[in-house]
Amino acid sequence: MTAVVETQDKPVAATGAPLLSVRDVRTYYGNIIALKGVDVDVHPGEIVTLIGANGAGKSTLMMTIFGSPQARTGSIVFDGMDITRMPPHEIARLRIAQSPEGRRIFSRMTVLENLQMGASLDNMKHFDEDVEKVFTLFPRLKERSAQRGGTLSGGEQQMLAIARALMARPRLLMLDEPSLGLAPLIVKQIFDAIKELNRTEGLTVFLVEQNAFHALKLAHRGYVMVNGVVTMSGAGKELLANPEVRAAYLEGGHH
Template sequence: MLELRQVHVHYGHVHALRGIDLDVTKGEIVTLIGANGAGKSTLMTSILGSPRISAGTLTFNGKSLAGLTPHQISRSGIAISPEGRRIFLRMTVLENLLMGSIFADPSLREADLQRMYELFPILEKRLHQTAGTLSGGEQQMLAIARALMSHPQLLLLDEPSLGLAPIYIQKVFQIIEQLNRDLGMTILLVEQNAKQALKVAHRAYVLQHGHIVMQGTGAELAKSSEVRSAYLEGGHKATA
């Protein structure tokens, strides 16, 4: 479904991604782990065309994404729940969800909203509440639901557990598994909580300094002494 071949990305003189080869097959959860500054979020946003890749090929369902605007790429069937959630804080929960449906068939909107209420019951209870008054975990639910309202074929999740309390971290990963298991959703997940990410992933990549340095199944990487030493021992600490 998604294929990156020898992808390079620059920020001015900074060479952020260096020859990335990565695949996501339909129906998979693929996770990308690595330390802060490794290039994980850059990889995610480059898939959506911002920043644009400076070399290599990036294809989705066999078609090149080169030269397409972020809106055109979104229309092709890719949606993102970005790092830091970036919901519209002054809008209501309902208004945020409707913003996610801009590129979707309007005739499906009511059914889509009902589906979001089933997946995220708390959002129906908070429907007319401004998004800025939600807890961090509730805002993350909203960010994921907003992305799903566009009917994506591929869902990009960038650090969905960042800054969340443990109870919400567990909930987020339960939702990721449910989306994949029950809806067949294909997911590319960037996550610092390597233990949880590898547990739900079919396959995984380790990114260091803009390079892919390891890849394998989630179970294989979870057993790797290098991965355990660098990313698993001591666990992941939530901040709020």
């Protein structure tokens, strides 16, 4: 069965097995169940977004995929390999890269040193080439390359967090709330960069985002999460047009 996902340039055929497959995943914090049997698929070359209100469980799913916390039940399969019980450092070696919520850059290190940390998984083999690529994508980082991470603006720190993740040459880039707390112009720059990487390099992206409008415009497909349960899924454009989604996540926001 072939699902076709629309992009602005040409449709991407999501054929064959998903790159990432989450099945019936339940995650707990102590006795509190945060994810209640979640199913999500991400096919190679897709941008897939997960939207929902604050506290819906979106970041928990992202962290569970990355092995901390681990799923209590269910399975997470990446490229045919079961990673449900793997520790985060082994998951990172499979070239799954994460730009976590709150950015978490190394504030005392320079921009360049942060990028070196990202490249260390790849033993710095392609460092010069990849640094040029992320500096082209985010020219502001080039200007700030000798500055400490902690002295950057919020938007620059977010660009650095994404650039650091890209230095690992990921097969799957996971972005947790990249637009949080940023000015609209910076948000546009970041989303444009993600779109460009997907278009030119076929980068597969899984995006958790409260800004439903931007996320659904960017994504080929989307999932809606409410209280630890996926309640809806479909093409990004379909969900943007869906009256329930509009009422819950878009009213009073962008149109």
